[in-house]
Amino acid sequence: MNICEKQHRYASILNNLPDSQSSDEGRHLCAGCAYEKGYSxxxxxxxxxLAELNLPYSQAGTGRHKSAQAAYDLGWQEGNQKYCS
Ligand SMILES: [Zn+2]
Known part of the structure; x- marks a missing residue:
């Protein structure tokens, strides 16, 4: 199992994401990695x-128990604003 050990720059952003205990929203996947993937x-x-992203797991830090789907969507919106501008 792949465990994320990055110090994600977006940790404070992840605080605002909803908690998730649902496996189909990426429970225990690294929300920081999901955010970065979404952004790019x-x-x-x-x-x-989400299932195509091959995200590592994370059991610690700000992204713990956060919805990886919500993190991906948030990153995507911010990245796409730059695409459109
Ligand atoms: Zn990560």
Whole structure:
């Protein structure tokens, strides 16, 4: 199992995400990695399914128990604003 050990720059952003205990929203997946993936996908104006991203797991830090889907969507919106501007 792949465990994320990055110090995510977006940790404070992740605080505002909803908690998730639902496996189909990416429970225990790293929300920080999901955010970064979403951001780069937004920049390229493409969207991936969470299951396709091959995200590492995270059991610690700000992103713990946060919805990886919500993190991806948030990053995507911010990246896509740059794509559109
Ligand atoms: Zn991560």
């Amino acid at each position: 996908d937004g920049l390229n104006n493409q969207k991936c399914k």
